[in-house]
Amino acid sequence: MEAFFDRIWTVVVPERVRLFLWLVAHQVIMTNVERKRRHIGDSDVCVVCKGDFETIIHTLRDCPAMAGIWERIVPQRKRQAFFDKSLLVWLYDNLLAREVVANVPWATTFAMAVWWGWKWRCGNVFGENNKCQDRVKFVKDLAAEVWSANQAVGVRTGVRTRVERQVGWQAPMLGWCRLNTDGASQGNPGPASAGGVIRDHNGRWLCGFALNIGRCTAPLAEFWGVYYGLVMAWEKRVSQLEIEVDSELVVGFFKKGISNAHPLVFLVRLCHGFLSKDWSVRIVHVYREANRLADGLANFVFSLSLGFHLFDLVPPSLETVLWEDEIGLTRPRDVRL
Ligand SMILES: [Zn+2]
Incomplete structure (x- = not known):
């Protein structure tokens, strides 16, 4: 009440x-x-x-x-x-x-x-x-x-100076696949994980993964997510891939590059290596409300053993999130004007 x-x-x-x-x-x-x-x-x-x-x-x-x-x-x-x-x-x-x-x-x-x-x-x-x-x-x-x-x-x-906008996951264009990835670190640095999912233009699950990393920082976890997502998409022979992440830092490093002295340089370079292959890849920043499935995978893996876990099907605890994305459910978010 x-x-x-x-x-x-x-x-x-x-x-x-x-x-x-x-x-x-x-x-x-x-x-x-x-x-x-x-x-x-x-x-x-x-x-x-x-x-x-x-x-x-x-x-x-x-x-x-x-x-x-x-x-x-x-x-x-x-x-x-x-x-x-x-x-x-x-x-x-x-x-x-x-x-x-x-x-x-x-x-x-x-x-x-x-x-x-x-x-x-x-x-x-x-x-x-x-x-x-x-x-x-x-x-x-x-x-x-x-x-x-x-x-x-x-x-x-x-x-x-903020307005409420409806934000939700949107399926990619016909012919494109969408990779959503996310990384999490409880404590930054602390126990960390990453997760990702590839879906087609109908919002159908193609494959997903999650990584129980151990201890690391949040940006590193984010990049592990993108890296493994790229590996997975490449192995699935995806030819047009759109990556969505909710970290502006990650998008920035992808688009502007990274200095040699930066501690993340090895991983960013690994990811860049994938961009030069024979496929179309673009990366965009989305709000967390549009990245809930990747976030769910990253959190889910804390309950699993250390290392990489591949999911051919969506884990049952995340079925609802997948379904909500598929039907285009949106959530309100305060967006800076
Ligand atoms: Zn009456």
């Missing part, structure tokens, strides 16, 4: 909307059911549709006046669950949702629709006779406006 109330105060909507959400979450907004319970009203029936008890969830979601609007705002695959939830679960799930729909965080659109649904009801403007503009468009436009104003304020004042 603490996360829930915290969230209410951080949803990107005007303050009065947050206050309203807070009141809804405490179930203290006034409906006919509540009026009758307190003996300040005779009827507990909905004033708008007259077809059901006027509970909070009825006024905000189920009353046909609102349900029709929600049906056009909520993505179809989510609709059933959306209408099945009880009030608090409904609020919780929608306000904590990290999805972005039409470039606006879903929580913002949701909160604006809840607020305006309430305002329309209180103004008694539902019904046949009002000359209503398109309420769905109204809510969507307003949510987009609120969101873009929030970001613009941040840019102007320098308060928000």
